[in-house]
Amino acid sequence: MRILVVNGPNLNLLGIREPEIYGRRDYTALIAFITETAGREGIETECFQSNHEGAIVDKIQSALGAFDGIVINPAAYTHTSVAILDALKAVGLPTVEVHLSDINQREAFRKVSYTSLYAEKTIVGLGFEGYRQALLYLKSRLGG
Numbered sequence: 001m002r003i004l005v006v007n008g009p010n011l012n013l014l015g016i017r018e019p020e021i022y023g024r025r026d027y028t029a030l031i032a033f034i035t036e037t038a039g040r041e042g043i044e045t046e047c048f049q050s051n052h053e054g055a056i057v058d059k060i061q062s063a064l065g066a067f068d069g070i071v072i073n074p075a076a077y078t079h080t081s082v083a084i085l086d087a088l089k090a091v092g093l094p095t096v097e098v099h100l101s102d103i104n105q106r107e108a109f110r111k112v113s114y115t116s117l118y119a120e121k122t123i124v125g126l127g128f129e130g131y132r133q134a135l136l137y138l139k140s141r142l143g144g
């Protein structure tokens with residue numbers, strides 16, 4: 001089973017950016033966490049991060065025929081990007097949306113998620129653990 005993990009803008013600055021919200025562990029630690037968790041579950045992952053909406057759209061499109069599912073934290077694009085929503089719909093893979101923080105308990109604009117209009121499941125406020133739950137959900141969803 002192959003899962004594409006996509007992280008959006010500013011997540012490369014984890015550990016530095018607003019640590020009181022996003023924690024003190026950095027992006028390298030997140031990738032290590034995802035890779036180890038997936039490995040233990042027998043899931044192959046590719047992790048991709050970009051600060052650019054079009055690059056994220058391109059990566060999602062490239063998942064067609066190459067991956068069985070997608071875990072995505074679109075970061076700020078969650079709240080703005082119809083293009084990412086449309087890419088997910090176009091590719092049609094089972095998708096879980098993850099947010100490190102609880103977007104429902106923050107500013108009003110973060111309560112709107114375009115990604116949620118397609119994602120089968122949205123996990124918020126669990127930090128790194130959210131990615132583990134997303135992988136486990138897809139594993140059981142895909143019969144792995």
Ligand code: DQA
Pocket residue numbers: 009010011073074075076077078098099100101102103110
């Ligand atoms: C985030 C929440 C978004 O609102 C924010 O723009 C981010 C990170 C999260 O993981 O909590 O960059 O997606």
